[in-house]
Amino acid sequence: xxxxxxxxxxxxxxxxxxxxxxxxxxxxxxxxxxxxxxxxxxxxxxxxxxxxxxxxxxxxxxxxxxxxxxxxxxxxxxxxxxxxxxxxxxxxxxxxxxxxxxxxxxxxxxxxxxxxxxxxxxxxxxxxxxxxxxxxxxxxxxxxxxxxxxxxxxxxxxxxxxxxxxxxxxxxxxxxxxxxxxxxxxxxxxxxxxxxxxxxxxxxxxxxxxxxxxxxxxxxxxxxxxxxxxxxxxxxxxxxxxxxxxxxxxxxxxxxxxxxxxxxxxxxxxxxxxxxxxxxxxxxxxxxxxxxxxxxxxxxxxxxxxxxxxxxxxxxxxxxxxxxxxxxxxxxxx
Numbered sequence: 001x002x003x004x005x006x007x008x009x010x011x012x013x014x015x016x017x018x019x020x021x022x023x024x025x026x027x028x029x030x031x032x033x034x035x036x037x038x039x040x041x042x043x044x045x046x047x048x049x050x051x052x053x054x055x056x057x058x059x060x061x062x063x064x065x066x067x068x069x070x071x072x073x074x075x076x077x078x079x080x081x082x083x084x085x086x087x088x089x090x091x092x093x094x095x096x097x098x099x100x101x102x103x104x105x106x107x108x109x110x111x112x113x114x115x116x117x118x119x120x121x122x123x124x125x126x127x128x129x130x131x132x133x134x135x136x137x138x139x140x141x142x143x144x145x146x147x148x149x150x151x152x153x154x155x156x157x158x159x160x161x162x163x164x165x166x167x168x169x170x171x172x173x174x175x176x177x178x179x180x181x182x183x184x185x186x187x188x189x190x191x192x193x194x195x196x197x198x199x200x201x202x203x204x205x206x207x208x209x210x211x212x213x214x215x216x217x218x219x220x221x222x223x224x225x226x227x228x229x230x231x232x233x234x235x236x237x238x239x240x241x242x243x244x245x246x247x248x249x250x251x252x253x254x255x256x257x258x259x260x261x262x263x264x265x266x267x268x269x270x271x272x273x274x275x276x277x278x279x280x281x282x283x284x285x286x287x288x289x290x291x292x293x294x295x296x297x298x299x300x301x302x303x304x305x306x307x308x309x310x311x312x313x314x315x316x317x318x319x320x321x322x323x324x325x326x327x328x329x330x331x332x333x334x
Contacts, residue, residue, distance in 0.1 A: 001056065006049040006098045006164075009139055015169050017193055017274060018091050022153070022168035023047055026085030026189045026211055030067075031118075031152075033080035038068035039162065041080045050164040052099040066096075068103060068162030077158045078105075082166070086189055087116065087151040087173045093129055094167035095140045095155075104136050105157035112150040123152075131158065149173050174239050177333045182245065186314070186329040187211065191239025195313070196278045198232045199223040203323060205234040208316070214325035217253040222323030231319040235281050240333040241268055241312040247288055247301040248328040255295040259322035262299075264288040266311040281315040290319060310334040 022028045022045055030041040043066050050065040057063060069078040090112060097104040110129035113120070128144045155166055172191040177183055186192040192209040202222035207214070214220050223232040244266075251258040266287035269277070286306055293299065318324060 002054045004052040004054070004099070006051065009049070012141060015092050015141070017195065018169040019086070019088070019172050019188060019193060020167045021084040021086055021088050021090070021170045021172070022082055022166060023085055028085035029083055031081045031083050033067070034078045035069040035160075036067060037070035038062070039064045039066055041067040043067055044163050044166045045082070046165065050096070050098050064099065064103075064162055066100065066162050066164035067166075068100070069157070069160045072160040077156055078160050079154055079156045081152060081154050083118070083152050084150065084168065087114070087149055088170040089147060089149055089173070090128055090144045090153075090168055090170040092144055092169040093142045094165070094169070095134060095142070095163060096138075096165040096167070097134055097140070097162070098137050098164040100162040100164060101136045103162050105134050105159075105161035105163065107131050107133050107158045108163075109156045109158070111154045111156070112146075112148075113152050114149055115151050125154065128153075172239065177240065179332055179334065182330055182332060184328045185238045185240055185242045185244070185331050185333065186236060186327060187239065193237050195235040195237055195274045197221075197234035199321075205236070205316075208234070208324060208327045209236065210326070214250065214252045217323065220252070220254065220323050220325035221318075222254070222257065223318065223321045226321040231317055232321050233281075233315055233317050235277055235313065235315050237313050238311065238329065241310045242331045242333040243310050244287065244305060244308070244329050244331040245302065246328075246330040247305060248326070248330070249291075249293070249299045249301075249324060250326040250328075251293055251295060251297055251299070251323070252325040253296060254323040254325065257322050258293050258295045259318045259320070259324065261290040261292055261319040262324065263290040263317045263319070265315040265317070266308060266313065268310050268312045270312070277313060281313075284315055287311065287314065290317070
């Protein structure tokens, strides 16, 4: 039973700063859909790239890794209402039909609304993507021009068919925390994001701020083996500026490829562009000086944290290379 894997897809550079608000890992889910006869709608919200298993069939027919509806024999279209994992402003959409070749929708449209309590009775749906042509087995990236904050989207496919993955890229609406509440200020669900990195050959640094523990070695930041002097680094923005009381660096699953040491630099800065932060980051003061790492271990630091004012950005230095599963910055928003 041969399994085919989706071609590697590099997220366009302009989308790199944004979060996939429809990521199942941060709580996104399908609330309702018109039909999911061949494949359940929640599959299209999975983080992992789709696969195709050549000889896999179930009671409804060919198993597909995505959302697939039955062939429509009357006028109309299919739809799915999705609750975003976190509310935010939507900047772009990716409707991925990978492996849907003779069963992809002819076109698709997307609407969005703001219904923070899940009450749609007073919600107003706004078109954020007009009906747009789709093709077989490919990514379709559409930019969205809308400054409103949304909590839900509705994907409409015409007239029927299948979607492998549906991504909603946007800016997380930052929650307002009590100033005495200890939270992970770097967490994806709290608005943390990756700005830049030296290398991501085996795993992207955006995995560092994913919710929950790392699933496996692929669910972390891992660089190629360094064959020259230096070390690897990444720059991240906190969802909210604050004072850090505890740092956790988790090397889960990294056993023969964990870094020798890790250090953190940090700064508080307002209204900075991402490009200007990258060269300046090497001069930021240290929040945590270089600390020895162990394999497959959660390293917690409290007393080792250097005195600091509130911070808004960090630079993670991974010395000289290797892999880290998660980083948590526990502190109070200021």
